Amino acid sequence: MKILFFCSLLLSINAAYADSKYSFEQGEHLFRTAGGYGCSTCHGMFAQGGGNIGGDVRGKGIDKLNSALEKEPTMLLLSNVLNREQRKLLSSYLIELGKMPSVEWIIDGQVTGNSASIKKGVLSQLILVNKRLETIKVALPFVAKSSFIEIKPYETKAVQWIPKEGTIELVYKQNVQVIQTK
Ligand code: HEC
Incomplete structure (x- = not known):
């Protein structure tokens, strides 16, 4: 029973x-x-x-x-x-x-330096918006070793990961996004 x-x-x-x-x-x-x-x-x-x-x-x-x-x-x-x-x-x-904390990184032709903070240990989403006319490739070592993402012009993609304590710096040409984990 x-x-x-x-x-x-x-x-x-x-x-x-x-x-x-x-x-x-x-x-x-x-x-x-x-x-x-x-x-x-x-x-x-x-x-x-x-x-x-x-x-x-x-x-x-x-x-x-x-x-x-x-x-x-x-x-x-x-x-x-x-x-x-x-x-x-x-x-x-x-x-x-x-329910899923998120950080949005808009990659455009301008020089930008954005910073965001996110909680550690919670499944989160990084959303990458490519507003350039070229396909861009960004390394995502915090998701997995040698992991990267390719985003076509005007495409938006997302990756999910569980942030650990520390600072993440994402760079594509003059665009920089810093994510602080608390
Ligand atoms: C043509 C543009 C447009 C489209 C399409 C659109 N929205 Fe909106 N939506 C807006 C704008 C503008 C606001 C007001 C934003 C503000 O007040 O800051 C809004 C407000 C909202 C809000 C209220 C936000 C709040 O803080 O109260 C919700 C929820 C929402 N939209 C959901 C949707 C959903 C779901 C759809 C698809 C069915 C949709 N919207 C389609 C432009 C759009």
């Missing part, structure tokens, strides 16, 4: 996990395609802002989304095409993303 209970518990945990993973991916897909252009056009590929007009919406719930869809002139067009289920899907996706 005990064993049976344990097995069904495991099964239901697995099902719940698979379910939440599925809706995360569905939410991400909708975030990038809603209305034909996606929320990502104004809020960035990972809802982190991306230097666009909408800004960072990670962690925003259904109330914030509904009110933005009613009041934000640039989002009005979307309020007709999104039903309740889709709004729920989008806000769960944003809440899920909000």
